[in-house]
Amino acid sequence: MLIRYIIGRPTAPIVPLVLKTGKVSTNMRADTTADLYQEVCEREGQPIKEDYLEHLKQRDLEAWVYRYDMWADNELINGALYDAQHYQKAIAQSTDLPPKNGFACEMCHWRTYCETDPMALNADNWLNTERGKDPTPIKVRYGRTYKELSRARRGFVVSPSELRSFGKCQRLWAIEYGWRLRQMKEGAKSVPRIRGSLTHHVLDMLANKPDLTTHDLRVELGVLVLEMFNTQQIDPAAYDELIDHNGLEEIAKRAVSMFGLAMEGVAEVLEIEKRRVMRMPGSKKWLQGIPDMVVRLDNGQTAIIEYKTTSRTKNLPALADKYRTNPAVHLYAALVRHGQNTF
Numbered sequence: 001m002l003i004r005y006i007i008g009r010p011t012a013p014i015v016p017l018v019l020k021t022g023k024v025s026t027n028m029r030a031d032t033t034a035d036l037y038q039e040v041c042e043r044e045g046q047p048i049k050e051d052y053l054e055h056l057k058q059r060d061l062e063a064w065v066y067r068y069d070m071w072a073d074n075e076l077i078n079g080a081l082y083d084a085q086h087y088q089k090a091i092a093q094s095t096d097l098p099p100k101n102g103f104a105c106e107m108c109h110w111r112t113y114c115e116t117d118p119m120a121l122n123a124d125n126w127l128n129t130e131r132g133k134d135p136t137p138i139k140v141r142y143g144r145t146y147k148e149l150s151r152a153r154r155g156f157v158v159s160p161s162e163l164r165s166f167g168k169c170q171r172l173w174a175i176e177y178g179w180r181l182r183q184m185k186e187g188a189k190s191v192p193r194i195r196g197s198l199t200h201h202v203l204d205m206l207a208n209k210p211d212l213t214t215h216d217l218r219v220e221l222g223v224l225v226l227e228m229f230n231t232q233q234i235d236p237a238a239y240d241e242l243i244d245h246n247g248l249e250e251i252a253k254r255a256v257s258m259f260g261l262a263m264e265g266v267a268e269v270l271e272i273e274k275r276r277v278m279r280m281p282g283s284k285k286w287l288q289g290i291p292d293m294v295v296r297l298d299n300g301q302t303a304i305i306e307y308k309t310t311s312r313t314k315n316l317p318a319l320a321d322k323y324r325t326n327p328a329v330h331l332y333a334a335l336v337r338h339g340q341n342t343f
C-alpha cells in the first residue's frame with residue numbers, strides 16, 4: 001500500500017534584512033522565501049540578484065512543504081503488527097507506576113513534573129493539569145449486531161500513538177493514557193506543538209471543503225486562537241507568539257500548500273479521519289487508529305495520506321527519510337487493509 005507523507009513547517013519565513021548600505025541581504029542560510037525576497041527588493045527599490053533568487057526558488061521546493069511517497073509492503077506491515085502485539089502485551093502487564101525512561105526526558109513536556117515528583121506521589125495534584133476526556137467508545141460489528149469494546153482494560157485496545165508513547169517511556173504512557181492527565185494552560189514553549197495542531201485543523205477543513213481560501217482559513221484560525229485564549233487553554237505569551245508576524249496566515253498558507261501536494265494524482269477521497277479498528281492476528285486484543293486520509297489514486301491504487309508538521313528542522317527531505325521506518329503508518333496500512341470502520 002502506498003503511504004504519502006506530507007510534511008509542512010508552519011512557521012513564518014524571516015523577512016530579508018536591509019543592510020546599512022541599503023542593499024537587501026543575500027544570506028544563503030536565511031530562512032526566507034523567493035517571494036519575500038522579491039517583495040523587499042521592490043519595496044527598497046533594490047535590484048533583484050537573479051542567482052540568489054534562483055537559490056531561494058530551489059530552497060522553497062523543500063524548505064516549507066514536502067511530499068514523500070513510500071511503499072509499505074506485506075513484510076513491513078506484518079513486522080509492525082508483530083512488534084505492536086508485543087508492546088500491547090507489555091502494556092497489559094504494566095504496573096500502576098511504570099518506570100521512567102530518563103533518556104527520553106530532554107524533549108518531553110512532562111519533564112518538570114517528573115523531575116520534581118519522580119515517584120509521582122502527588123500526581124493527582126500536579127499543578128496546571130487536569131484529567132482528560134475518557135477514551136472514545138468504540139463499537140464494532142459483531143455478527144448481525146454491534147458490540148462495544150472495553151476501553152478500561154489496560155492494553156486491550158491500543159492505537160499507534162499509544163504504542164509510541166509506551167515505547168518512548170512507560171511513565172509517559174501512564175501519565176497520558178493510564179492516568180489520563182493533560183496540561184491545562186499551554187505556554188510559549190508549546191507554540192510549535194499548537195501550530196502543528198492548528199495546521200491539522202485547517203487540513204481537516206480543507207478535506208471537507210477544498211474550495212476554502214487562505215483568507216477564510218485565516219479568519220477561522222483567528223477565531224479558534226482567540227477562543228483558546230479566552231478559555232485559558234493558552235497563556236498571553238503563547239497567544240502573542242501565535243499571532244505575531246502573520247503567524248496565522250502562514251499556517252493557513254502552509255496548510256493550503258500541503259493539501260495541494262496531498263491531492264496530486266488523487267482520483268477519489270475514500271475516508272477523512274475515520275476511525276478504523278482490527279482484531280490483532282491470533283489475539284483477542286484490538287488495534288485502532290485514525291489515518292488522516294485514505295484515497296484512491298488515478299492509477300487505482302489505495303493510498304494513506306499522513307500529515308506531519310515540524311518546527312525542529314528546515315531539512316524536510318531528511319525528516320521525511322526518518323519517517324520511512326515509522327511503524328504508525330504500517331499499522332494504519334494494516335487497519336485499512338484488514339480493519340473495519342467503527343460505529
Ligand code: SF4
Nearest residue numbers: 100105108111114169
Ligand atoms: S514522562 Fe518519561 S520521558 Fe517524559 S519526563 Fe517523565 S520520565 Fe522523562
